[in-house]
Amino acid sequence: MQNMKISYLISRYPAISHTFILREVLHLKSMGLELITASINKTNRTDEKLTQEEINEKNLTYYVKEAGVTAAIKSKTALVFRSPLKLLKTFLYAIKTAGPNLKMQLYHQLYLIEAMMVAEWMHKNSSNNLHVHFASEVATVGMFVKKLNGCHLSITVHGPDEFYNADKYLLEEKINTADKIFCISDFARSQLMKLSEYDQWEKFCITRLGVDIDSFKPNDNNVNKTPNILSVGRLCPAKAQHILIEAAAILVNSRLDFTITFVGDGPDRSSLEDLCNLLSLNEVITFTGSVNHDQVKDFYNECDIFCLPSFAEGIPIVLMEAMSKKIPCVTSRITGIPELIDSGVDGVLTSPSNAEELAQALQSLIESETLRAEIGMAARDKITKKYHLEKNMTYFGKKLEESVKNTD
Numbered sequence: 001m002q003n004m005k006i007s008y009l010i011s012r013y014p015a016i017s018h019t020f021i022l023r024e025v026l027h028l029k030s031m032g033l034e035l036i037t038a039s040i041n042k043t044n045r046t047d048e049k050l051t052q053e054e055i056n057e058k059n060l061t062y063y064v065k066e067a068g069v070t071a072a073i074k075s076k077t078a079l080v081f082r083s084p085l086k087l088l089k090t091f092l093y094a095i096k097t098a099g100p101n102l103k104m105q106l107y108h109q110l111y112l113i114e115a116m117m118v119a120e121w122m123h124k125n126s127s128n129n130l131h132v133h134f135a136s137e138v139a140t141v142g143m144f145v146k147k148l149n150g151c152h153l154s155i156t157v158h159g160p161d162e163f164y165n166a167d168k169y170l171l172e173e174k175i176n177t178a179d180k181i182f183c184i185s186d187f188a189r190s191q192l193m194k195l196s197e198y199d200q201w202e203k204f205c206i207t208r209l210g211v212d213i214d215s216f217k218p219n220d221n222n223v224n225k226t227p228n229i230l231s232v233g234r235l236c237p238a239k240a241q242h243i244l245i246e247a248a249a250i251l252v253n254s255r256l257d258f259t260i261t262f263v264g265d266g267p268d269r270s271s272l273e274d275l276c277n278l279l280s281l282n283e284v285i286t287f288t289g290s291v292n293h294d295q296v297k298d299f300y301n302e303c304d305i306f307c308l309p310s311f312a313e314g315i316p317i318v319l320m321e322a323m324s325k326k327i328p329c330v331t332s333r334i335t336g337i338p339e340l341i342d343s344g345v346d347g348v349l350t351s352p353s354n355a356e357e358l359a360q361a362l363q364s365l366i367e368s369e370t371l372r373a374e375i376g377m378a379a380r381d382k383i384t385k386k387y388h389l390e391k392n393m394t395y396f397g398k399k400l401e402e403s404v405k406n407t408d
Contacts, residue, residue, distance in 0.1 A: 004404060005034045005127040009118060009145075011138040013039040013061055014054040017234055019293045020209055020317045021133055022057060027393040033401065036125055038062040038118055040138055051294055062121050064114050072113050075120035079148065082123075090115070090147040097140075097170055111137065115144035122149065129404050131155070135162040135174055143170070143177050152404050154180040156207070158314035160335050163191040175200050180403040182207045182396065185315050185336030205403075207396040209317060210389035216324035218380065219301040227366045228259045230303035230327075232296060232318045233310075235266035235287075240332070242268070242275060243309040246355035249279040251363060258284070258366050260307075263299050265290040300325050304372060305365050307331070311352050315340050323347065324383045326376030330361045340387070346378035 006028075014022050029035050042063045047055055079087045091112065098108040118141065122130065129152045132142035139155050146153040155178050162169045175181065175196045181203050183189040189204045233239045241262060248260055262272070262285065269287065276285050288299070300306075306322035308331040315336040319329050323346065331337055333349040341347035348361045365372050 004129070004401070005036065005125065006129045006131055006400070006404065007118075007122050007125070007127045007151075008035055008037045009130060009132045009138060009142055010037065010039050011134065011136070012041040012044060013037060014043050014050065014057055016045060016290060016292070018133075022054060023212065023389060024393055024396070025057065026053065027390065028397045028400075031394065031397045033397055036060075036062070036127060038064060038121060040064045040114060040141065042066050045292075049290075049292055051292055054292075064117050067117060072117055075116040076113075078120050078123070079116055083148070086148055086150075087116075090144055093147055094144060097173060107137075108140070111141045112144050115141045115148060118142075119145050119148040119151075122151065128152065129154075131400065134158055135171060136169055139174055140170060143174055146177060152180075153178050154182065154400060154403055156182045156184065157188050157192060158184050159188045159191060160312050160314065163188075164312075166195055171195055175203070178203065180205065180400075182399070184209050185339050187336035187339065188314065205399055207399060208387060208392050209315065209320070210387040210392040211317065211320045211324050211383060212389045213324050213380075213384055216297070216300070216321050218324075218326040218376070222301065222304065224302070224304055226257045226259055227304040227372075228261060228302060229305045229307050229362065230261050230263065230299055230322070231307050231309075232263045232299070233308060233316070234264050235262065235268040235272060237268060238310060238312040239266075239268075240309045240311045240352065241272055243353060243355050243358060244307055245272060245275050245279065245281065245285065247309070247359040247362060248281055248284060250355065250359035251366070252279075252281065252284060254359075254363065256363060256366055258362075260285045261299060261303065262287045263291060263296060264288075296321075300327065303327060305330065305362065307358075307362065309350070309352070309358055310334065313337060319347075320383055320387050323376075323379035323387075326373075326380045328365055328372050328375035328379065330358065330365065340382070341379075342382075346375060346382045348375070 039061050094108040094112045098104040130142055130145055131154045132139045133156050135155055135157045162171055172195050183204055183206050192204055276282055306327045306329045310332050313335050322329050329347040332352040334352050343349035350357045350361050
């Protein structure tokens, strides 16, 4: 029987914006799967800002870049003696897949170094199964690892960035190389189907994400007199927070009482704050900056409406968390989100970039506590039935285990 130890490779772990990966790893371990984790980059927070679970995982994780030049040289030397032909073929493969672009040639040689380090780490840990989260550059490293050591390779694809830049991310090559690809939504699978031949489609398996509904129970003690709108996410162009601020200005002009809390940080913060100043919204809008995952729950407990006016998403976990807490969500009608939210039933979907439409949707919820309650109840029911973390991660774990066994 093939060794069942599974190596997890992530770009950054633990990461503040990817707590679902932490939940996934912990759940798979609780199922009895033998998992070890590697991260290309070290965590972007100090221990003081990590939860205890994150600290525990950090201490168990192999950090590739942090291991340094000495580890890279040792890994290359080991591979030269153990499998020189595979190393040469992978070197040539890295050149080929980079194409004529000199910058990409440089990047691919760096990815190859990282792949050698991961391959040697897997060898030392007697693991011949690699799972990678996201089909971006980290999956390029994973693809090179498979060429180096012949491991079983599976990838979880989220999108949408990889779909917009399929050539840059070598998405078709990754489809052909991987043994199994897990898609978080029907939309994600459809984009992979568009890029691949029909005989590759059997590799694609939908494994939805989810939230712990016991950790995200409704707060029935919220007594806000003025409805609070919460938006959680990195402050960056893709999340479209500027649209929410424009919608807020429309609502203020309609003489509605409300507040907005932005939880998160990022490159757009100064621009967002400038827009608030320009539109005289500083008394309405608050920016908290970055907080850890445990603290986010406090903000959920204090809000009445959740809003994510995004331009690009997979299916956001923050929407699932809010829905689990019976908080009505207003978000964009894009990518896989309509699979999560049935507009008008368990949430409200609006056209991306349309501040007027977003304002209308928010106004209907601000003005009606009854509507908020009805949508919130339906939202909790949707999460319980289709996005229950334990059920979905158990299904994923079984499919991952089956995939590994089937290559024996």
